[in-house]
Amino acid sequence: MKSKAIAAFFLLFVLSFTCVFATRIMVIHSYDEDYIWSREMLEGIKSVFNDEAIEWKVFYLDTRLQTNEEWKIKAGKMAAQEVEAFQPDIVIACDDNAQEYFAKDFTTLPLVYCGVNLDLERYSYPRSNATGVRETLFSKETVAMLLDFFPQVREIHFIGDDSETVAGMREQLEATSFDDVSTKIHVVGSFNEWKEVVKNLSGEGNAIVILADRTLKDENGRTVSTEYVTEWTVENTDLPVFSVLDFVVADGAMAGVVNSAFEEGKQAGVIALKILSGLSPEEIPPENSSNGRSMVNIEALLSTGVELDSYRLEEVDDLISQSSVPVWTALNLLVTSFQERVHGIMTSLRVLASSPEVISGEWSRMKPLLSSFNRGYEGLAMYVEPDGDYYTVQRDRTGLNLSDRGYFPALLKGEEVLGYQVLSRSTGKRSVVFATTVLKEGNISGFVGISAFLDEWNFELISDFKQLPGVHFYAFDGQNTLALSDDTSLLLGSLEVPVPGMSERLAALDRDKGDFLFTANDVLHLATYRRSLKTGWTFVVARELLPTTRDQRPELLLSEVQKEIQEHFNRLDASLAKGAEDMRKVLDDDEEVRSLLKRLYEANPEVVDVSYIDLDFILRSIHPQDYSYVEGEWIGDQEQLIRLHETGRPVLSEGFLAVEGFQAVDLEWPVFAEDGSLAGSLSFLIKPETFLAPIIVPSNLEPYEFWIMQPDGTIFYDQDSLEVGRNLFEDELYEPFDALVELGHSISKNESGQGYYTFYSRGLSSTVKKEVWWSSIGLHGTQWRLILTKVIGPISVSQ
Numbered sequence: 001m002k003s004k005a006i007a008a009f010f011l012l013f014v015l016s017f018t019c020v021f022a023t024r025i026m027v028i029h030s031y032d033e034d035y036i037w038s039r040e041m042l043e044g045i046k047s048v049f050n051d052e053a054i055e056w057k058v059f060y061l062d063t064r065l066q067t068n069e070e071w072k073i074k075a076g077k078m079a080a081q082e083v084e085a086f087q088p089d090i091v092i093a094c095d096d097n098a099q100e101y102f103a104k105d106f107t108t109l110p111l112v113y114c115g116v117n118l119d120l121e122r123y124s125y126p127r128s129n130a131t132g133v134r135e136t137l138f139s140k141e142t143v144a145m146l147l148d149f150f151p152q153v154r155e156i157h158f159i160g161d162d163s164e165t166v167a168g169m170r171e172q173l174e175a176t177s178f179d180d181v182s183t184k185i186h187v188v189g190s191f192n193e194w195k196e197v198v199k200n201l202s203g204e205g206n207a208i209v210i211l212a213d214r215t216l217k218d219e220n221g222r223t224v225s226t227e228y229v230t231e232w233t234v235e236n237t238d239l240p241v242f243s244v245l246d247f248v249v250a251d252g253a254m255a256g257v258v259n260s261a262f263e264e265g266k267q268a269g270v271i272a273l274k275i276l277s278g279l280s281p282e283e284i285p286p287e288n289s290s291n292g293r294s295m296v297n298i299e300a301l302l303s304t305g306v307e308l309d310s311y312r313l314e315e316v317d318d319l320i321s322q323s324s325v326p327v328w329t330a331l332n333l334l335v336t337s338f339q340e341r342v343h344g345i346m347t348s349l350r351v352l353a354s355s356p357e358v359i360s361g362e363w364s365r366m367k368p369l370l371s372s373f374n375r376g377y378e379g380l381a382m383y384v385e386p387d388g389d390y391y392t393v394q395r396d397r398t399g400l401n402l403s404d405r406g407y408f409p410a411l412l413k414g415e416e417v418l419g420y421q422v423l424s425r426s427t428g429k430r431s432v433v434f435a436t437t438v439l440k441e442g443n444i445s446g447f448v449g450i451s452a453f454l455d456e457w458n459f460e461l462i463s464d465f466k467q468l469p470g471v472h473f474y475a476f477d478g479q480n481t482l483a484l485s486d487d488t489s490l491l492l493g494s495l496e497v498p499v500p501g502m503s504e505r506l507a508a509l510d511r512d513k514g515d516f517l518f519t520a521n522d523v524l525h526l527a528t529y530r531r532s533l534k535t536g537w538t539f540v541v542a543r544e545l546l547p548t549t550r551d552q553r554p555e556l557l558l559s560e561v562q563k564e565i566q567e568h569f570n571r572l573d574a575s576l577a578k579g580a581e582d583m584r585k586v587l588d589d590d591e592e593v594r595s596l597l598k599r600l601y602e603a604n605p606e607v608v609d610v611s612y613i614d615l616d617f618i619l620r621s622i623h624p625q626d627y628s629y630v631e632g633e634w635i636g637d638q639e640q641l642i643r644l645h646e647t648g649r650p651v652l653s654e655g656f657l658a659v660e661g662f663q664a665v666d667l668e669w670p671v672f673a674e675d676g677s678l679a680g681s682l683s684f685l686i687k688p689e690t691f692l693a694p695i696i697v698p699s700n701l702e703p704y705e706f707w708i709m710q711p712d713g714t715i716f717y718d719q720d721s722l723e724v725g726r727n728l729f730e731d732e733l734y735e736p737f738d739a740l741v742e743l744g745h746s747i748s749k750n751e752s753g754q755g756y757y758t759f760y761s762r763g764l765s766s767t768v769k770k771e772v773w774w775s776s777i778g779l780h781g782t783q784w785r786l787i788l789t790k791v792i793g794p795i796s797v798s799q
Helices: 002-013 038-048 071-087 097-103 141-147 162-173 191-200 226-235 245-252 262-278 298-302 327-353 364-372 409-410 455-465 553-583 590-603 625-630 637-646 688-699 738-749
Strands: 025-028 055-061 090-094 111-116 130-134 155-161 184-188 206-210 242-243 255-258 295-299 317-320 379-384 389-392 397-400 418-421 428-441 445-452 473-476 482-485 513-520 523-533 538-544 609-612 619-623 663-672 676-686 704-709 713-716 753-760 767-779 782-794
Touching: 025 038, 025 071, 025 184, 025 782, 038 055, 038 090, 038 111, 038 245, 038 262, 071 097, 090 097, 097 111, 097 206, 111 262, 130 262, 141 155, 141 206, 141 242, 141 255, 155 162, 162 184, 184 191, 184 482, 191 226, 206 226, 226 242, 242 245, 245 295, 245 317, 262 317, 262 409, 262 482, 295 298, 298 455, 317 513, 327 364, 327 428, 327 445, 327 473, 327 538, 364 379, 364 397, 364 445, 364 609, 409 428, 428 482, 455 473, 455 482, 455 553, 482 619, 482 637, 513 704, 553 590, 553 663, 553 676, 553 704, 553 753, 553 767, 553 782, 590 609, 590 619, 609 625, 619 625, 637 663, 637 676, 663 688, 688 704, 688 713, 738 767, 738 782
Parallel strands: 025 055, 025 090, 090 111, 111 130, 155 184, 155 206, 206 242, 242 255, 295 317
Antiparallel strands: 255 295, 379 389, 379 445, 389 397, 418 428, 428 445, 473 482, 473 538, 513 523, 523 538, 609 619, 609 676, 663 676, 704 713, 704 782, 753 767, 767 782
16 A cells, blocks of 8 residues: 555656646545535545646536436536536546436546546446546445444445436445355435335344445435435444445444545546647556545444444544544634644744854853843753753853753754754753754854743643543654653653653554544543654654543543642742842842842742851851741752752752752752853752642642652652651551552552552541542652542451
């Protein structure tokens, strides 16, 4: 299949550069403009031709709605008159009625036929002026798919209307051998007859395959829509219903290997383009439609109780969902939003790269321009020298090097970087790099870019997607590392943290858009994806397929609290980062330093105090003055400060005893002097209970309760104060509860999950069994486990 696709692409590529002298193409359809098959076939034909100078004429015989013989003969004559008046360079005739009532006697111009079901000899094809595509009925493949899902079926009933299309399908069916099953063909003339056939079919060993159903009329002589025929059939039988037509599967049939009108039209368009490029119809042998595509209607198939294995459906070409959730709309908005951001960033960077200030290579000249640019985007604007050394607006010369980054070879080749995710060497945070080359006298003299933080945008997306319950979003960069998601716990660890059930499927995708199934937490999901060809990013919107009987409230509650805590963390982090940038300008002015600390304290009510620690680990200044007694203290033994001095990056501590005299958590950002050297750090000191309680306590509603644990087992926050500060793996309180300790190790190792354990109730007064769900929160490589428990029953004495 792939070799055929490559050959077809190569042919189109060559022909697109061939001089096409014809300007008039006429398409004659057997049916009407409102019929989906006709619309999609026309789209397929036109998709081959990019020349806007081509003049199109489309004529519809309307034989789906007007089925009497007199009208068909009249419509054929009208088509001939239209051809005579239009004088096209080529005619394309679609489906059997266009051949029978117009094309079989047409010999004056080149003709391409398609959608032909009956034997070609009936229309004197092929001949000197005519070649084209005979439609293949993929009945054998459809039956094989049906038996794969329903192996108990022993008799298959093909049902179709009394039309030329079904007559051609019947010819092919009667010439086909079906192993292990018997078949029966039902051709009906009205919708009432159709209903009778369907109602009389029953039994576990039977199944239905719908053929064409476009000419059925009701008792008043009105044509019944194909959509309604399919819907009625599915609703009024317990049998599996498959089809050989794509739009019938889309309307509610379960599955099938189908003809695509678009692909068949495209195939005819390629033949027409060959003729217009100089070949004669005689030189082009007739083809069979080669567009058979496997297609599954997810909801229709699941409604029968069939268990869908995501790997079982890997080879399915098209997964169709009838959900009312506007997944494609949400996905396209996500992609468009990203592309607009990329366009804005790259346009600005290209302007900067062409400016005399940046071309000069002098940091002092270009920094004001990059600072102005940086104010519009969250992140680190930077100038990179050809050897990889770089400057940022925040630190000036960083003393770090980027030459070993995965994107750097592309820059050296003169290529742009359009979104490469890294862990920032300046901050330790996830960031996405955008960059372009700077040319001086035609040679690469450097690179200008930004290491962009997407946290704020990610939380905007989370807020938007709350309007689509049960729908989740993911964005992966060109290296398939997750960069955006409503499950923020996946964004806390290394770039290699996999998305359960999805990451392994992502690398195998060979199309630019489509659907795939995956299983996460024992729940089947349908993922709809789209790749950005320009950036290489892949965007996915996923939703749960099966209605679940489990209680989803704890998972929703955990998600809401986790996101709210993480939002608070991110806001504090952004505020402290800005403070560290401002601090470098006032390092030598004690009054201005204290003023800055005061402003930061007032803007962030969650923090206990704000302080500046100098390069010698001396706590120089603090606000509020209530804690002035610690000024002058040496605190160089604190782990987070040691880590900050070693890396030059921001840090979040684990719980520790602060010099202020209480258990705390410390968020620190490095402060750099004007020459880029480390001058000290800026600190937000946080009391876990005062920071977390306003978020958690309103959600601590019976029977639910939250607690927080460090990965080392230290219980960081608990509504039961008796447990705060204890270590799950070391404290004798937990020794009798093996299941709890075992689960604790799993919680420590995994960023999210679910389980059960037995422990005391609140206040340690009795023993209860609890169900537990957990997720993660954190910053700068430090993580905490946010744990939600639900009491599900008391434990008896015998237990």
